[in-house]
Amino acid sequence: MAYLLDSNLVIPYLADDPATVPLIERLAPEGIAISIITYLEVYQGTLRSADPERAQEQFERFLAVVPTLSLSPAVARRCARLREDLKGRGRRVRDRALDLVIAATALEHGLPLVTRNLADYEDIPEFSLYQPS
Numbered sequence: 001m002a003y004l005l006d007s008n009l010v011i012p013y014l015a016d017d018p019a020t021v022p023l024i025e026r027l028a029p030e031g032i033a034i035s036i037i038t039y040l041e042v043y044q045g046t047l048r049s050a051d052p053e054r055a056q057e058q059f060e061r062f063l064a065v066v067p068t069l070s071l072s073p074a075v076a077r078r079c080a081r082l083r084e085d086l087k088g089r090g091r092r093v094r095d096r097a098l099d100l101v102i103a104a105t106a107l108e109h110g111l112p113l114v115t116r117n118l119a120d121y122e123d124i125p126e127f128s129l130y131q132p133s
Helices: 007-014 021-030 036-048 052-063 073-088 094-109
Strands: 003-005 032-035
Touching: 003 007, 003 021, 003 094, 007 021, 007 036, 007 052, 021 032, 032 036, 032 094, 036 052, 036 094, 073 094
Parallel strands: 003 032
Antiparallel strands: none
């Protein structure tokens, strides 16, 4: 596995966004995964869909080939340390709690995060971001 995908890429990918589909298809052969938080956010989006059943089926097809990385004790400890470090440096923590779990997942598994939301991750030390062009 080589990349962790953020929700802001999975959601448009599932909607056949022409700017996102080629990116995901380019990264997939190297290995992609999602965090359990991305799973939560994408699944919540299927509930708001005009056709929730169809959206959930599409998400299930995606999940058949893309693994979901769980929230393990190691990820939880990494996230707690990350939150304390950021708090100690006067950085935002509460309003991006879920993003920090995603970051901790990426860090714990040694994966760069592929995201369009750089602002929530740029102050995390030793964090690898893959910014889609």
